[in-house]
Amino acid sequence: MKLYPRQRHRVLQVVTKLVIPFVLMFGLYVQFHGDYGPGGGFQAGVIFASAFILHGLIFGLQQTRRVLSPGVLRVMMSLGVLLYAGTGAVTMLMGGNLLDYDVLAHDPLHGQHWGIFAVELGVGITVTGVMISLFYGFASKR
Amino acid sequence: MTQAIGLYSYWIVILLMMAGLYIMIARYNLVKKIIGLGLFQTSIFYLYITMGKVDGGTAPILVEDATLLYSNPVPHVLILTAIVVGVATSAVALALIVRIYESFDTIEEDEIKAIEAQEPDS
Amino acid sequence: MTEQLPALQILITMMAAPLCVLVRNARVSWAIALLANAFACWVAWQLLQQVQTTGVIRYALGGWAAPSGIEYYIDTMNAAVLLLVSGISTLSLLYAYKSVSKAVPMAKHYLFYSAWLLCVTGLMGIVITGDAFNVFVFLEVSSLATYMLISFGDDRRALTASFRYLVLGSVGASFILIGIGFLYAATGSLNMVDLAERIPDSESQRAVLVAFSFITIGVLIKAAVFPLHAWLPNAYTFAPIAVTAFLAGTATKVSLYVLLRFFFSIFGEAYSFGQLFLNTVLLPAAIAGFVLMSLVAIFQTDLRRMLAYSSVAQIGYIVAGFALASQAGLTAGIVHIVNHAMVKTALFMAVGCIIYRVGHAHRPSLDSLFKHMPFTCVAFIISGLGLIGVPLTVGFVSKFTLIGAAMERGWWILAGLVLISSLMAVVYVGRVVEVMLFRQSRQSGPESSGLSEAPVTMLIPMYVLVAMGLYFGINGSQTLSVAGEAARQLLGGF
Amino acid sequence: METLVAIVLLTFLAIVAVGIIVLRDLLGAVILLGLYSLIAAGAFVVMDAVDVAFTEAAVGSGISTILFLGALSFTKHEQKPRGNDSVMALIFVIVTGGLLIYGTLDMPHYGRADSPAQSHPDLAVRFIEVSGSEVGPPNIVTSVLASYRGYDTLGETLVVFAAGIAVLSLLGLKRRRPEEESPEDAPGDTPGVKPDDVQSQY
Numbered sequence: 006m007k008l009y010p011r012q013r014h015r016v017l018q019v020v021t022k023l024v025i026p027f028v029l030m031f032g033l034y035v036q037f038h039g040d041y042g043p044g045g046g047f048q049a050g051v052i053f054a055s056a057f058i059l060h061g062l063i064f065g066l067q068q069t070r071r072v073l074s075p076g077v078l079r080v081m082m083s084l085g086v087l088l089y090a091g092t093g094a095v096t097m098l099m100g101g102n103l104l105d106y107d108v109l110a111h112d113p114l115h116g117q118h119w120g121i122f123a124v125e126l127g128v129g130i131t132v133t134g135v136m137i138s139l140f141y142g143f144a145s146k147r
Numbered sequence: 148m149t150q151a152i153g154l155y156s157y158w159i160v161i162l163l164m165m166a167g168l169y170i171m172i173a174r175y176n177l178v179k180k181i182i183g184l185g186l187f188q189t190s191i192f193y194l195y196i197t198m199g200k201v202d203g204g205t206a207p208i209l210v211e212d213a214t215l216l217y218s219n220p221v222p223h224v225l226i227l228t229a230i231v232v233g234v235a236t237s238a239v240a241l242a243l244i245v246r247i248y249e250s251f252d253t254i255e256e257d258e259i260k261a262i263e264a265q266e267p268d269s
Numbered sequence: 270m271t272e273q274l275p276a277l278q279i280l281i282t283m284m285a286a287p288l289c290v291l292v293r294n295a296r297v298s299w300a301i302a303l304l305a306n307a308f309a310c311w312v313a314w315q316l317l318q319q320v321q322t323t324g325v326i327r328y329a330l331g332g333w334a335a336p337s338g339i340e341y342y343i344d345t346m347n348a349a350v351l352l353l354v355s356g357i358s359t360l361s362l363l364y365a366y367k368s369v370s371k372a373v374p375m376a377k378h379y380l381f382y383s384a385w386l387l388c389v390t391g392l393m394g395i396v397i398t399g400d401a402f403n404v405f406v407f408l409e410v411s412s413l414a415t416y417m418l419i420s421f422g423d424d425r426r427a428l429t430a431s432f433r434y435l436v437l438g439s440v441g442a443s444f445i446l447i448g449i450g451f452l453y454a455a456t457g458s459l460n461m462v463d464l465a466e467r468i469p470d471s472e473s474q475r476a477v478l479v480a481f482s483f484i485t486i487g488v489l490i491k492a493a494v495f496p497l498h499a500w501l502p503n504a505y506t507f508a509p510i511a512v513t514a515f516l517a518g519t520a521t522k523v524s525l526y527v528l529l530r531f532f533f534s535i536f537g538e539a540y541s542f543g544q545l546f547l548n549t550v551l552l553p554a555a556i557a558g559f560v561l562m563s564l565v566a567i568f569q570t571d572l573r574r575m576l577a578y579s580s581v582a583q584i585g586y587i588v589a590g591f592a593l594a595s596q597a598g599l600t601a602g603i604v605h606i607v608n609h610a611m612v613k614t615a616l617f618m619a620v621g622c623i624i625y626r627v628g629h630a631h632r633p634s635l636d637s638l639f640k641h642m643p644f645t646c647v648a649f650i651i652s653g654l655g656l657i658g659v660p661l662t663v664g665f666v667s668k669f670t671l672i673g674a675a676m677e678r679g680w681w682i683l684a685g686l687v688l689i690s691s692l693m694a695v696v697y698v699g700r701v702v703e704v705m706l707f708r709q710s711r712q713s714g715p716e717s718s719g720l721s722e723a724p725v726t727m728l729i730p731m732y733v734l735v736a737m738g739l740y741f742g743i744n745g746s747q748t749l750s751v752a753g754e755a756a757r758q759l760l761g762g763f
Numbered sequence: 764m765e766t767l768v769a770i771v772l773l774t775f776l777a778i779v780a781v782g783i784i785v786l787r788d789l790l791g792a793v794i795l796l797g798l799y800s801l802i803a804a805g806a807f808v809v810m811d812a813v814d815v816a817f818t819e820a821a822v823g824s825g826i827s828t829i830l831f832l833g834a835l836s837f838t839k840h841e842q843k844p845r846g847n848d849s850v851m852a853l854i855f856v857i858v859t860g861g862l863l864i865y866g867t868l869d870m871p872h873y874g875r876a877d878s879p880a881q882s883h884p885d886l887a888v889r890f891i892e893v894s895g896s897e898v899g900p901p902n903i904v905t906s907v908l909a910s911y912r913g914y915d916t917l918g919e920t921l922v923v924f925a926a927g928i929a930v931l932s933l934l935g936l937k938r939r940r941p942e943e944e945s946p947e948d949a950p951g952d953t954p955g956v957k958p959d960d961v962q963s964q965y
Contacts, residue, residue: 040900042208043813045908047231047919051821058829082927083287089920090284093276103276104913105332117898121909124916131920135927136826139238142934143245143833157867159773164447165860166780171436173852176842178789178835184439185796186783189803189823191446192815193776198454200810201881202874207811207903209895218811219880219887220903222453224912225402226815227904228919229446232409234822234830235926236439239416241834242933243432248838250425255843263426267631283921290928330914336885339914380932387925394918406918413925417932447863454870457883471879472869479866 014063021063028056036129046125050132058140066144075141078134085131092123156197164190175256177247181240188233195222195229271319275328275341278312278351279394281305286386295378299366302382306359306389313352320348321754327399335399336463342399346603346755350396350526353607357518357614358389360730365511367724368621372423372509381421385515388414392523401449401535402459404527405442408491412438415520419508430503437490437500444487451480462763465535477536481545484531492524494588495558498581505577510621513573517580518614522606525587532591533599533759542594552592556686558585563693567700572620572630575697576613579656582690583609589683590671597674599756604748605667608741612655612663615734619649622723622731638705641720644728646705648735653698655738658691663738666745765809766874772806787842789835797828814904 036049061069093103101108106120167190170183199222207220244254251259285305289298320326320343328341343351362385373381391411395404416438419431453459455476456467468477486497493501501521505513532541541547562582569575587609590602620630622645627635639646651662658664668687675683722728741748779799786792800823807816871878881887890907898906908916 039905040902042902043206043817043904045814045905047227048814048817048821051818051826055821055825079290079293079931082924083290086287086920086924087284087291089917090280090287093280093917094284097273097276097280102273102328102332103280103330104910104917105330106910107332113897114899117910120913121898121900121905124909124913125905128916128920131923131927135923138927139826139830139930140833142242142930143830143836145935154867154870154872156769156773156873157870158864159777161860161863161867163776163780164863165856166784168440168859169852169856170784171440172855173849174842175845176789177432178831178838179792179842180436182783182789182792182796182831184436184443185823185827186780186799187443189800189819190776191443191450192819193803193806194447195450195453196807196810196812196815197873198450198871198878198880199812200874201876204811204876206813207891208813209901209903216876217891217903220890220907221459221880221886222450223812223815223904224907224915225453225459226812227818227908228402228406228915230815230818230822231919232406232922234827235413235922236409236435237827238830238926239413239929239933240432240435240439241830242930243416243420243428243435244838245834246420246933247428247432250428254838259429263429266426283917286921287924331910333911336883337889338911377932380928383928384925384932387921387928390921400915403915403918406915406922410918410921410925413922413929417925417929420929420933451866451870454878454880457879457881457886459886463885467879473871473879475869476866479862482862 017063021059025056025060028052028059032056036125039125040121046128047132049125050129051136053129053133054136054140057137061140061144066141070141073137075138078138078141081134082131082138085127085129085134087127088130089124089127092120092127096120157194160190160194160197164194166190177244177254177256178241180256181237181244184240185233185237188229192226192229192233195226198222271315272328274312274316274319275326275343275397276330278309278316278355278397279390281308281312282386282390282393286383286390289379289383289386293379295370295375298379298382299362302386303359303362305386306355306362309389309393310352310355310359313348313355316343317345317348317352317751320345321751325758336458336460339398339400339403340460341397342461343397344755344758345751346526346529346759347396349603349607349751349755350523351393353610354389354392354396354519354523357610358385358515360733361511361515361518361614361618364514364618364621364727364730365509367726368511368625369421369509371625373421377421381418384414384417385512387411388418388515389519392519395523396526399461400459401452401461401464405445405449408442408445408527411520411523412442412491415516418512418516419504421509421512422507423509424507426503427507430500430507434500434504437497441487441490444483444490448480448482448484448487451476451483455480461530461535465537465763468536468540478545481531481536481541485528485547488524488528488531492521492528492584492588493581494584495554495562495581498558498562498584501581502574502577505580505617506571506573510573510617510624513577514614514617514621517576517617518610521580521584522610525584525591525602525606528588529591529599529603529759534763537762538594538760542592548592548594551588552683555585555589555592556683558582559589559690560585560686560693563690563697567693567697569697570632572623572632572701573617575632575701576616576620579694579697580609580613582694583613583656586668586671586687589687590674593674593678593680595674595678596753596756596760597670597677599759600749600753601667601671601674603752603755604670604745607748607752608655608663608667608738611734611738611741612652615648615652615731615738616656618727618731618734619645619652622648622727625723625727626720632701632704635701635704636708638720642722644732645723648728648731649705650702651735652738653702655742657694657698661739662742663745663748664742666742666749670749768809769806772802772809775802776806787844788840789842790832790840793828793831793835796831797824800824800827814902 032052035044039045107113109116167187199219204218326343394407455473566578655662655664658668804820894906
């Protein structure tokens, strides 16, 4: 993908800087409000990634890479999966079946709440990492 | 009204699916094949969601109203998974296409076949 | 602890995959992969023991009982396939260490092993699950990892092979998705046991029929059964050879397992073969597969491609066994799944050793290879005999059972054709052996002078498989009894 | 009213699909595919699948369009004209479609509340009736996705992870150094430009 950081899209740059915090905020909302309305880890991850993709498109990949390095992305996508599977491992250690969140707290409903929170977070982290990696991968070929 | 499109909506969706499948197998351009895959899969998602719709139902988000009818959430869950799988597949496919273009200098299937036919196996 | 074994089967390799990406070191990630696989292999062995003593194991994931949640359903059949997949994967990984170091750049090794782990996890996930939709999800996990593994091949045609497999594989997976959707619309369920109960009572029998045909076609594509095998030869030829050895022993076998599960457990033998006359479609395809593909294999000069076509032919034998739909036929099919996996993996490993030292696998230029690489050649010859089906090898056990099953049904033609295609195997294996053993080197040029035997880490896994092949060839009753037990359970439905 | 909207959206989808088939310009086809996903997302909202609509809009018309554009930016934009279309493919597609339509003939009609899928006591009915007290979240889709069928979602995360490492291995994340850069020029570049010049252009 061709990116034109040096061209003077001053308006776009300023607007982008204004918009990105709101996009990130919306991502957080979707991540943690998924219990009550539409949304969840996957959608939140995509929204988070879109903020960085927007940054990359407007400021150029070099700038974005300074904010979020490929090494961090690698760690993110692995950690998300580990968090999800690790939640399963913890439920097993606490005496339940794989991914049986009931055992995570004294009260099954609380356990479910914590379990869903953890796995959605895992999904969100992995998806954010992978989606930005996909963008880096396709954008950094030239 | 409902009876009139009782099956009609399935049929249109099937036609759309077949359009996608046709692009996948009949077009030589690799990118076009993957576009066809996207069309095919999106139409399958549509088919699933059609199955879960209940007349007069609302989105499956619980509210304090016992009389409310909800649409079936199961197809929604399945399709959420399937959408993710679909985009993952297209991402891998597109990455492969980029590499194929780098090494063959074309993304037309028949031209690639012609180039490959000239190379011995080992 | 023992009741958590089914979960550990999947979880360990699953968690090892991201761990490899985190450590980013070639050797460490290889060690992680090997350890995780060995552990999975041990778990599978324990599960097989447990299933044989206590019967079917059901494990409710998330603590939600069967139709609501997803469950693992393990009977003799899946336990055996789990052991096969994890065992072959462990041996191939041991083999991969040296073999892959030449083909794949060092900096990408951690990705390679991570993809390998994902592939194994996906394959085992398909086998162990008792939920129809979950089959699709893990099918895609293993498929994506497989596309990636194939693309690691050092020839540029590996990329196109991988892409073609991706397109065909996605068509197959989408067909399976459509089939599962129709099943869900007709019954409202996704759990296999529940589906088996509800299908006969469903008021949408046409939808069930369509679901059946779509799932069948989709799985047949993934299993590379004869007219739908187009992706296989190139994929096997251009993938890194350790990957080929691994895939040849596992990927198609797992798809064949899915076929069995859907035909016999979910739809039931009476529906698939009684009502729909499936054998009138499946049997001609299987026969055409093993006859034609054996014939094609004879004319290949590249060993990898020859073995790839031979694989399609062998899948034909297995499907022919299924199509007989009898206790004996199923036993033959299942036992051949295991036996062929051992033989073919060993053969590809031998070819890999040749490639490692010689640099190519072009049959006519392997003159008097036996002088330089005796161990590799002996392994190739013994496994080749197994492929043909010579007595005292595993191939004999399964072909003998298959011919017996065919004659039990009175299908003499099938028995005859199996013999004929075995003769073709004699020709294509024989030509390689002839070049290796007897043909004199035209010139003792610099190319062949510096040759030596392959590294020990490549020879050991190969010889483990060769030894297992000989052991189960001489003592065939062990695998046959397990396969017979699995066939009985399958024919009995859930 | 809802059904009417659904029919209109379906018609839109059909028009867009025809556009995708006939268009030879790949860029146009990609944009149309994004549009297709967006319309489908609209239809999903009409059919009460809000979560799916959200995802389809974000993924189908967002991320996947970006990926296509990324891939197109260094391959060719035009699909080469071909002679006659493959008859075999057409026959295959017609047979497949015919089979599917045959299968729908006795399927539960659109919107029926008493179909097997809607009335299965252990799946749909249970999720709607007791997920609130068993699992907690008001959004049933979240309950089913993360708890009842949480293992599927684990598999889904693995698929995403697999795609991530596949792109990592195929394309890499770092900008390639000039000497590693492929010799081919992408369309739009002046042929024969040295790698150094390419660097300085940006």
